[in-house]
Amino acid sequence: MSLHLSGVSKDLGGRRIVDDLDLDVDSGELVCLLGPSGCGKTTTLRMVAGFLIPDVGKVVIDGRDVTNLPPERRPTAMVFQNYALWPHMTVFDNVAFPLKLRKLPRAEIATRVEAMLELVGLTHHLRSRPAHISGGEQQRVALARALVQEPAVLLLDEPLSNLDAKLRVRVREDIRDIQQRLGITTLVVTHDQDEALSIGDRVAVMNGGRIEQVAPPDTLYHQPATRFVGGFVGAMNSLSGSIENGKAVLAGGTVVAVLTPCAAGGTEIAVRPEDVVLAPDGAPARVERVVPRGHFTEIVLDLGGTGLRAYLGPDDPRPAPDDTTGVRFRRALGYADGQLIG
Ligand SMILES: Nc1ncnc2c1ncn2[C@@H]1O[C@H](COP(=O)(O)OP(=O)(O)OP(=O)(O)O)[C@@H](O)[C@H]1O
Ligand SMILES: [Mg+2]
Known part of the structure; x- marks a missing residue:
């Protein structure tokens, strides 16, 4: 019925x-x-x-x-x-x-x-x-x-x-x-x-x-x-900025490459912690905290003055606090007025 x-x-x-x-x-x-x-x-x-x-x-x-x-x-x-x-x-x-x-x-x-x-x-x-x-x-x-x-x-x-x-x-x-x-x-x-x-x-x-x-x-x-x-379903990083030419351009000027196609625009960028990829040649970020979570490791990064959470798998290299690393986004979503764009 x-x-x-x-x-x-x-x-x-x-x-x-x-x-x-x-x-x-x-x-x-x-x-x-x-x-x-x-x-x-x-x-x-x-x-x-x-x-x-x-x-x-x-x-x-x-x-x-x-x-x-x-x-x-x-x-x-x-x-x-x-x-x-x-x-x-x-x-x-x-x-x-x-x-x-x-x-x-x-x-x-x-x-x-x-x-x-x-x-x-x-x-x-x-x-x-x-x-x-x-x-x-x-x-x-x-x-x-x-x-x-x-x-x-x-x-x-x-x-x-x-x-x-x-x-x-x-x-x-x-x-x-x-x-x-x-x-x-x-x-x-x-x-x-x-x-x-x-x-x-x-x-x-x-x-x-x-x-x-x-x-x-x-x-x-x-x-x-x-x-x-x-934000309610799963963990989400929410960053001020917009998607331009397949890149995340943060409000502070930091530019992060996005590895999969995404719609342009928005005033806010949402990225799942598991979609934050550490890559030496990515946008520079400083490691603030490393939190063991059992089957994965959570790290808190400072990306151009903004906090960013990343989940690392068991085989990923694990940085230490105060290390400088680089980040890319596997996926990123743009939002305008709280609504998904594209
Ligand atoms: N009989 C009532 N008189 C006045 N307010 C009420 C009454 N029943 C519910 N409310 C109010 O309506 C709102 C929604 O209540 P409801 O019980 O539907 O929430 P809920 O989503 O089930 O929350 P929870 O997850 O805490 O169970 C609450 O703010 C509650 O105080
Ligand atoms: Mg209820």
Whole structure:
């Protein structure tokens, strides 16, 4: 089932929280809604689920206008940011609840609930109550309760925020597997760019109640449509200057060669740290700091009075603080008024 938001706005507490938002999620697609805290992600999800009604605009699911329908009359299941588990029920009963509401046979409920709890690694907590399990475990119960319903549209609000790094990767891969296997149309809210890029078919970047760009992960990373998107998704060097004749001409007069074709113009130049290449005959730069980051090395350079971050691979020569080196850019993007040029 496809999901379609058009011109959706919502005011809360006298402020515009979601502002003329358009978003499409195709049938069976997983879209991540990524953005900083307070940008309106949860508010958007609540309007899709029916817990909030937009002031203007439409929510359409599978071609049907559901804008004013209550949650229980929509084909959606939502995992809330705060889990919203029933404290008086055991883990098993929490997950079984939506299936009991649908009056499924007891044996089928038991089979499905047990399979789902196995998937999220909580079989040993079947009889526990929410107060007696950890935050991460509660989060997994909430996830199991949504997934067990096999909804047509799944809405997840920061579903992995309380899991440790390892478990987070495992559970997000499991969510992706189930979602693909069952063809569930899914909208996942996150402020973790790594999570968004790794599971989303497409990622929608939201800022101040608006969507700045919706694109597949690679496009979003390599062609950020706005300066905000470039800075929010991954690390980005932002330098004053413009692109001229395939070179980056910085405001201070420093000229850096760019190794791949790039559109001319702009007042600001964006360069990913991994696209800063050290080359003895490049534009001179002084090494200020060398920071080991495990699988790569981060160095902070002074390039004509401007700070520049570079990531070096394990085989690259590693300079020392106060060394003078030369730099080139593998890729560079020009921005004017915060918008990508070209
Ligand atoms: N009922 C409400 N009344 C007044 N303001 C509200 C209400 N609900 C949300 N807001 C405000 O709307 C803004 C967006 O809230 P929302 O929960 O959608 O953000 P979010 O993007 O999900 O952030 P986070 O990543 O921190 O969860 C916040 O500034 C919040 O204070
Ligand atoms: Mg939120």
